Amino acid sequence: QVQLVQSGAEVKKPGASVKFSCKASGYTFTDYYMYWVRQAPGQGLEWMGWINPNSGGANYAQKFQGRVTMTRDTSISTAYMELSRLRSDDTAVYYCARGRYSSSGYQYYYYMDVWGKGTTVTVSS
Amino acid sequence: DIQMTQSPSTLSASVGDRVTITCRASQSISSWLAWYQQKPGKAPKLLIYDASSLESGVPLRFSGSGSGTEFTLTISSLQPDDFATYYCQQYNTYSPYTFGQGTKLEIK
Numbered sequence: 318q319v320q321l322v323q324s325g326a327e328v329k330k331p332g333a334s335v336k337f338s339c340k341a342s343g344y345t346f347t348d349y350y351m352y353w354v355r356q357a358p359g360q361g362l363e364w365m366g367w368i369n370p371n372s373g374g375a376n377y378a379q380k381f382q383g384r385v386t387m388t389r390d391t392s393i394s395t396a397y398m399e400l401s402r403l404r405s406d407d408t409a410v411y412y413c414a415r416g417r418y419s420s421s422g423y424q425y426y427y428y429m430d431v432w433g434k435g436t437t438v439t440v441s442s
Numbered sequence: 443d444i445q446m447t448q449s450p451s452t453l454s455a456s457v458g459d460r461v462t463i464t465c466r467a468s469q470s471i472s473s474w475l476a477w478y479q480q481k482p483g484k485a486p487k488l489l490i491y492d493a494s495s496l497e498s499g500v501p502l503r504f505s506g507s508g509s510g511t512e513f514t515l516t517i518s519s520l521q522p523d524d525f526a527t528y529y530c531q532q533y534n535t536y537s538p539y540t541f542g543q544g545t546k547l548e549i550k
Contacts, residue, residue: 352539354486361529361541361542361543361544362478362486362529362531363541364539364540367536376536378537378538379537379538380538412485412486414486417491419474419491419492421472426474426492426534427533427536428474428476428488428492428531428533429476429478429486429488429531430488430491432485432486432487433485434484
């Protein structure tokens with residue numbers, strides 16, 4: 318079955334960086350985009366960006382531009398997201414999610430069909 | 443950015459009730475809308491995509507409708523397992539994808 322296994326919880330100090338991993342199994346890793354979404358305590362869902370595992374191309378939400386980097390290692394079917402210059406308001410659960418698409422003509426519309434269990438990051442001095 | 447607004451924010455209902463959650467987009471998103479269910483401490487789960495397509499394995503009591511700017515998620519007969527928070531998300535425009543603020547479905 319399709320599964321996304323995320324790395325374990327992290328505690329970081331303000332200004333540090335954190336790198337998350339998301340290991341995919343049960344499907345061809347390069348056939349689906351990978352998305353990253355975060356959720357602050359008691360808050361809603363916030364999209365951070367996506368990576369195309371086939372090409373390595375990525376698109377980031379403007380809010381995180383300059384602080385986030387998404388990469389992948391196709392040899393081990395794993396996607397990574399690094400977030401730098403951490404602040405206390407980056408404390409959240411970070412999810413990876415597989416992107417599936419519908420098409421209309423030559424355009425593709427992606428939604429998130431399978432999610433990892435999430436990685437909790439606590440940023441505190 | 444496209445803003446997604448859900449109503450109500452909280453909904454109290456009983457097992458067996460029919461409930462409807464509304465999601466409004468700040469501009470037309472055609473039918474490019476998904477609904478997710480999230481339980482405490484768990485990841486979101488896809489229920490509906492393309493506004494009205496039921497994800498495989500999701501019970502038939504869940505249905506979605508709408509297009510343009512107004513969408514609804516309906517649960518025809520609430521079951522105990524359905525008490526959770528529900529989010530809509532637009533994917534008409536990918537930069538950025540945006541979610542509604544969530545609707546918490548509580549037991550009356």
